[in-house]
Amino acid sequence: MTRLRSVWVPGLPHLFHPERSNAWKKLNESMTALGEEIQAWNPDLIVLYSSQWISVLGTSYQAQPRPKGVHVDENWHEWGDLAFDFPVDGKLSEAIMKETEAAGYPARTVNYEGFPIDTGTIVALQFLDPKGKVPVSLVSSWVYANSHSANALGAAARRAVDKSNQKTLVVACSLLTTRYFTEEINPGEDRVSSEIDDQWNQRILGYFETGALAEIAKLAESFTKETVTDMQFNAFHWLNGFWGETPVQGRVAAYGPLWGTGAAVAELIPKGD
Amino acid sequence: MSSANHKGSIVAGFLAPHPPHLVYAENPPQNRVKSEGGWEPLRWAYEHCRESMERLKPEVILVHSPHWTTIVGHHFAAVPELSGLSVDPIFPHLFQYEYSMKVDTELARLCYEEATSVGLNAKLMTNPKFRVDYGTIVSLHLLNPKWDIPVLPISANNSPYCTSLEVGQDQMVRLGEATRKAIERRGVRAVLAASNTLSHLHFSKEPDPPEDMSQEHVQSSAQYRWDMRVIELLRQGKIDELRAVLPQFMTETFAEVKSGALMWMLSALGFPKTPAKLHGYGTVIGTGNAVMEWNVNEEAV
Numbered sequence: 001m002t003r004l005r006s007v008w009v010p011g012l013p014h015l016f017h018p019e020r021s022n023a024w025k026k027l028n029e030s031m032t033a034l035g036e037e038i039q040a041w042n043p044d045l046i047v048l049y050s051s052q053w054i055s056v057l058g059t060s061y062q063a064q065p066r067p068k069g070v071h072v073d074e075n076w077h078e079w080g081d082l083a084f085d086f087p088v089d090g091k092l093s094e095a096i097m098k099e100t101e102a103a104g105y106p107a108r109t110v111n112y113e114g115f116p117i118d119t120g121t122i123v124a125l126q127f128l129d130p131k132g133k134v135p136v137s138l139v140s141s142w143v144y145a146n147s148h149s150a151n152a153l154g155a156a157a158r159r160a161v162d163k164s165n166q167k168t169l170v171v172a173c174s175l176l177t178t179r180y181f182t183e184e185i186n187p188g189e190d191r192v193s194s195e196i197d198d199q200w201n202q203r204i205l206g207y208f209e210t211g212a213l214a215e216i217a218k219l220a221e222s223f224t225k226e227t228v229t230d231m232q233f234n235a236f237h238w239l240n241g242f243w244g245e246t247p248v249q250g251r252v253a254a255y256g257p258l259w260g261t262g263a264a265v266a267e268l269i270p271k272g273d
Numbered sequence: 274m275s276s277a278n279h280k281g282s283i284v285a286g287f288l289a290p291h292p293p294h295l296v297y298a299e300n301p302p303q304n305r306v307k308s309e310g311g312w313e314p315l316r317w318a319y320e321h322c323r324e325s326m327e328r329l330k331p332e333v334i335l336v337h338s339p340h341w342t343t344i345v346g347h348h349f350a351a352v353p354e355l356s357g358l359s360v361d362p363i364f365p366h367l368f369q370y371e372y373s374m375k376v377d378t379e380l381a382r383l384c385y386e387e388a389t390s391v392g393l394n395a396k397l398m399t400n401p402k403f404r405v406d407y408g409t410i411v412s413l414h415l416l417n418p419k420w421d422i423p424v425l426p427i428s429a430n431n432s433p434y435c436t437s438l439e440v441g442q443d444q445m446v447r448l449g450e451a452t453r454k455a456i457e458r459r460g461v462r463a464v465l466a467a468s469n470t471l472s473h474l475h476f477s478k479e480p481d482p483p484e485d486m487s488q489e490h491v492q493s494s495a496q497y498r499w500d501m502r503v504i505e506l507l508r509q510g511k512i513d514e515l516r517a518v519l520p521q522f523m524t525e526t527f528a529e530v531k532s533g534a535l536m537w538m539l540s541a542l543g544f545p546k547t548p549a550k551l552h553g554y555g556t557v558i559g560t561g562n563a564v565m566e567w568n569v570n571e572e573a574v
Contacts (some may be wrong), residue, residue, distance in 0.1 A: 056363045074428070075343045078353055078399040106477055112365045116404065144477060180344045182432060183394050184563050218379040228435070259344075 004161070004270060005041065005247075006170040006239060007034060008208070010263035011052060011120025014187070021187035023256040028032035030265040035127040045089055045101050046129060046136045046164035047096070047157055049082055049238050051231040054122035055140035058106025059153055061093035064115060066100040066137045073119050084122045085100035087136035092164055096137060099156035105142075105149060124173040134169075139238070141231045146218055150234040154241025161242075168210070170242055174235030176201045181260035193260030197227045201262035207264050211248040215239045230261075239268070247271040279460040280508030283453060284329045286538045287322055288507075288549075289466040290337070290529075291411035292557035293361045293368035295319070298484060301418060303518035305369040311484030318553025319415040323565060326417055326436060330340040331464040333377045334416060334424045335452065338468040339532035340408035344435070346394030347448055351381040352401045355426075367483060372410050377423040380459045382566035384425070384435035387451035387458075388393035402545040412468040427452075438520055438531070441487040449540025451534040458540075464542055471503060472496040472526035472561035479558065500554065500561035501525045507549040507565060512539060526561075529569075538567075545569045 009031060018025035053060070056249050066087040093109050100107035121138055129136075144212040145153065160166050177197035181190075202222050207215045217240055248270075253265040296304055298311040341348070354375055361368035381397055388395035411425045427448075433441025456463045474496055480488035493498040499522055506515040523531040531537070539545070545567055552564040 054362070056475075057479060072342060074406075075345060075348075077348075077398050077403055078396075081400070081402050110365050111403050112369060113361050114360045115365055116360060116362050153564060178435075180431075180435060182345060182435060184345060184431075265281045 005043070006242065006267040006268045007035070007128070008172045008174070008264060008268070009124050010237065010258055010265070011050060011123040011173040012258045012263070013079050013119060013123060013143035014052055014056065014258045015081065015123055015127070018115065020105045021190050022100055023190050024187065027172045027254050027256050027258070027263055028103060029188045031127040034265055034267065035130065036251060038169055043134055043169040045092060045164065045168045046093055046134050046171060047092070047139065047161060047168060048121060048124060048171040048173060049139040049141065050120040051117050051123050051126070051235050052118040053138065053140040053255050055142050055263060056199060058108060058142040059100055060087050061107065061109045061141045063090040063093045063109035064088055064113070065090060065113040066119050066249070067104065067115065071117055071119065071122055082122045084117055084125070086132040087135045089137050090254050092160060093164065095160040096139070096157050097213065099160045100153060103152050103156045104108065105153060110224045112186065115213065124171055126186050128171065128228065132200040133241070139250040141234060145234050146232070147217070147234070147237045151241035152187055153245055154238035159240045170239070172235040172239040175230040175265055176204060176262040177227045178230045179260050186260065191261060192257045194227070197262055201255065201264070205264055205266065207251045208250045208264070208268070209252050211250040211268060211271065212262070216240070278433065281456045281459050281461040281463060281464055283456055283541060283569065284331055285325060285464050286465040286467065286542050286567040286569070288415060288535060288563055289416055289468055290470045290562040290564065291309040291468045292470070292560070292562060293364050293407055293411055294483065294557050295298065296370065296411050296414055297367040303371045309482065311486050312489070312555060312557060314553050315555040315557070315562055315564060321552040322416050322564060322566060324442065325420070326464065329464065330462065330530055331422060332382055332409065332461040333462045334413060334422055334466055335427060336409050336412050336424060337427045337470055337534040337537050338406055338408035338412065339429045339529055340406035341426065342431050343428040344431050346390055346396050347430045348396045348398045349379045349381040349384045350376050350403070350426040351379055351397040351399050352403065353364045353378055355401070355403065355405050357404055357407055357411050359407050360429060368407055369406070369505050370410055372440050373407060374405070374420060375423045377425050377461070380455060380461065383455035383458050384427070384452055388448060389453045390461070391447045391451050393451065397500055405536040408468045412466045416466055429534065433531050433533055438523065441533060442536050445536035447541040449537045452537070453541045467532040467537045467538040469532065470529040470560045470562050473529045474527050475559040487498040489556055490559070491556045491561060496526050496561060504551055504554065504563050506552055510546040510548045512544045512546060542567055542569050
């Protein structure tokens with residue numbers, strides 16, 4: 001039985017408004033279907049890296065037992081409240097933090113009432129575990145990470161997950177390109193704002209489909225240089241580090257725009273599973 | 274509050290950096306975390322600001338914070354009262370602050386009108402559950418710990434980062450002009466707070482405890498020299514020269530002023546050639562922080 005599974009998902013509140021745009025609807029439906037598959041798969045744990053949880057003093061790992069509350073998005077605050085309530089696996093967060101430090105990178109756990117949970121985490125969990133049943137370990141996006149260190153951080157997470165020996169869903173919550181439209185748009189006419197970004201995204205996703213992570217890693221520098229990627233594409237490097245030498249196969253369920261950005265719903269699982 | 278028939282004015286502007294360490298070190302009752310002090314020179318600098326606030330008696334404080342980042346346009350908080358717990362996502366162990374602030378929603382509406390009239394994208398933030406960012410709170414607390422003056426939080430539009438520096442700074446100039454007109458229409462005595470650090474490269478490791486001042490120093494000599502150059506230009510009122518070097522300063526020191534608050538404030542003040550008053554300079558985890566004041570309208574006091 002498969003013990004590890006990973007997904008690449010976007011985390012913008014637009015996904016909760018499928019009625020406004022066919023493109024958003026397509027992504028919403030794919031996220032919903034993926035969430036149903038994950039719930040049927042019934043993981044013991046979720047490890048979620050969010051490009052929208054920015055940390056500065058190294059990587060942060062959430063350890064508050066049960067974050068609960070209401071978050072209002074900084075930009076799309078008029079679209080309502082984002083409620084969240086989910087369990088956290090503090091032991092796993094602690095274990096990943098220790099593996100991170102052992103690898104020579106700064107890390108800390110955070111366990112504070114009222115700690116702000118980011119939009120990406122809330123949106124992703126709402127689709128993947130809407131009932132808030134599965135304990136989660138949240139991973140921040142370290143602002144000073146590069147491809148090498150993000151890869152090492154993913155590998156650190158893998159070591160901790162392997163030691164936990166539990167059925168684990170790994171989530172990379174990130175956009176591909178992030179060239180947002182900076183003005184109000186008609187959501188029905190949303191598109192990836194740059195043709196170059198669009199071409200690059202599709203090229204990257206072609207390799208996702210075949211699980212060719214090494215090929216993506218080779219292209220990542222050019223991708224980041226020629227487009228505007230989400231947090232230097234570090235979610236990918238982290239995910240690539242997580243899988244390490246494990247051969248994977250991929251599936252791209254959907255690709256489309258979210259306010260000009262490039263968003264994909266994709267999956268990577270060990271080859272043969 | 275003054276009548277809308279009376280023309281309002283900006284009575285002062287402050288460069289009001291927002292390291293949460295300064296609130297942590299002060300140990301106010303609102304912050305759940307307690308310290309043994311630290312960063313006194315910067316906190317003493319803010320004491321001068323507080324004295325000015327007492328003297329100036331503003332009716333509203335407008336604050337532009339880089340930690341309320343918006344993608345689509347410039348946003349103005351327009352909820353009469355905002356309250357809650359604000360935990361800093363970067364330094365949660367230092368800043369867990371229970372805030373409560375009254376917002377001048379009418380001024381927010383006028384700022385929105387003026388901003389849109391000069392072609393800026395703008396939006397009113399009307400969600401009462403909105404969590405106010407720590408940058409806004411820290412600057413406001415340090416200027417007015419009594420919280421007895423209405424405020425207007427303004428977001429930092431992401432344009433300097435997602436378009437170009439030139440486009441972004443141009444937007445802040447227009448936002449400043451729109452803000453000034455809105456204040457005049459509102460008929461209030463206003464103070465502006467630009468919630469920005471200068472050089473922003475910092476250490477990624479904290480001492481234990483964080484307030485161990487034996488470990489506090491500037492991140493690099495180059496960064497220090499840049500900060501002194503910028504401060505000196507502001508002290509001499511050489512605003513045109515400042516504007517010419519700002520892009521290089523932002524690039525070489527990762528300066529937080531790139532997010533626009535300083536440019537917004539200087540624009541609203543009419544790019545004053547009068548010298549700014551330096552109340553103090555200090556580093557916080559290596560970043561350069563200057564607390565400065567512009568009294569451009571003393572006769573209104």
